[in-house]
Amino acid sequence: MKINIARSSGFCFGVRRAINLCESLAGGDKPVYVLGDIVHNSFVVEKLSGLGIRKMNRIAPGKGSILIIRAHGAPKRTFDKARASGYKIVDATCPKVKDIYAIARRLEKKHPIIIIGDKGHDEVKGIAGQLVKRPLVIGSPSDIIPSRLGRFRNAAVITQSTQSSENIMEIMAKLKNIVPGIKLHDTTCKTTVVKQQEIRTLPRENDVVLILGSPTSANTKRLYQISRSMNKKTHWIGSAAELEKNWFKGARSCGIMAGASTPDEVTKGVVEELSKITGS
Numbered sequence: 001m002k003i004n005i006a007r008s009s010g011f012c013f014g015v016r017r018a019i020n021l022c023e024s025l026a027g028g029d030k031p032v033y034v035l036g037d038i039v040h041n042s043f044v045v046e047k048l049s050g051l052g053i054r055k056m057n058r059i060a061p062g063k064g065s066i067l068i069i070r071a072h073g074a075p076k077r078t079f080d081k082a083r084a085s086g087y088k089i090v091d092a093t094c095p096k097v098k099d100i101y102a103i104a105r106r107l108e109k110k111h112p113i114i115i116i117g118d119k120g121h122d123e124v125k126g127i128a129g130q131l132v133k134r135p136l137v138i139g140s141p142s143d144i145i146p147s148r149l150g151r152f153r154n155a156a157v158i159t160q161s162t163q164s165s166e167n168i169m170e171i172m173a174k175l176k177n178i179v180p181g182i183k184l185h186d187t188t189c190k191t192t193v194v195k196q197q198e199i200r201t202l203p204r205e206n207d208v209v210l211i212l213g214s215p216t217s218a219n220t221k222r223l224y225q226i227s228r229s230m231n232k233k234t235h236w237i238g239s240a241a242e243l244e245k246n247w248f249k250g251a252r253s254c255g256i257m258a259g260a261s262t263p264d265e266v267t268k269g270v271v272e273e274l275s276k277i278t279g280s
């Protein structure tokens with residue numbers, strides 16, 4: 001069986017940058033904490049924990065300690081609270097996410113803001129937390145309840161960096177019928193666009209597709225959804241341990257796409273295990 005790894009498979013720029021920042025701070029004389037998971041991947045989180053970087057779920061007093069803000073960013077109040085609690089902040093927020101903050105703040109001066117994104121996702125909370133007024137978050141067309149949008153005569157729509165173009169278009173088509181002066185400012189990240197373009201060919205060109213990434217990774221979920229809609233033999237796994245031999249019965253090729261927060265070691269492990277179980 002031929003194994004085809006997508007060209008855009010694996011870490012994006014923002015994730016790589018955040019991990020490099022963490023590694024550069026590990027082993028210093030000050031305790032280093034991350035609020036939540038630095039990126040949505042358990043292997044990365046474990047590796048950094050092995051280097052002595054501690055995870056914190058809520059900000060405790062931390063005089064003299066370093067707090068790393070994760071790649072997805074954080075609301076403004078988190079920065080304020082961390083400073084007031086004595087931390088030196090090292091901001092690993094992806095610069096592309098910060099661009100979204102700036103766009104959202106600028107647009108908010110003239111329009112109500114709607115975010116197309118996953119409710120409760122760290123990045124969406126971070127974007128919302130930069131704004132003066134609470135924005136409306138819409139994750140899918142079924143979240144749109146016309147009676148709740150009656151107050152909007154116009155609105156500026158921004159998107160979580162990892163949204164799919166299909167979801168954005170479907171939501172916008174519905175919103176345009178309800179909010180007359182609505183305008184989309186597509187803030188999807190270029191890495192996401194490239195990955196989503198490639199995942200539209202991988203399922204056509206391969207008998208089986210493997211999507212690699214943790215269950216909490218929004219961009220991995222999106223890649224899985226697109227691939228699965230085109231090829232039912234698409235499987236989403238976190239590591240080689242989840243591979244099942246019967247998925248590859250009669251398959252001549254397997255395409256692999258790793259999410260933007262999935263380390264190369266995971267892909268390597270999957271390829272090695274695949275070669276063993278399929279004899280390829």
Ligand code: SF4
Pocket residue numbers: 012013014015071072094095096097161162189190191192219260
């Ligand atoms: S997907 Fe894009 S915006 Fe998100 S962390 Fe990666 S490079 Fe940054």
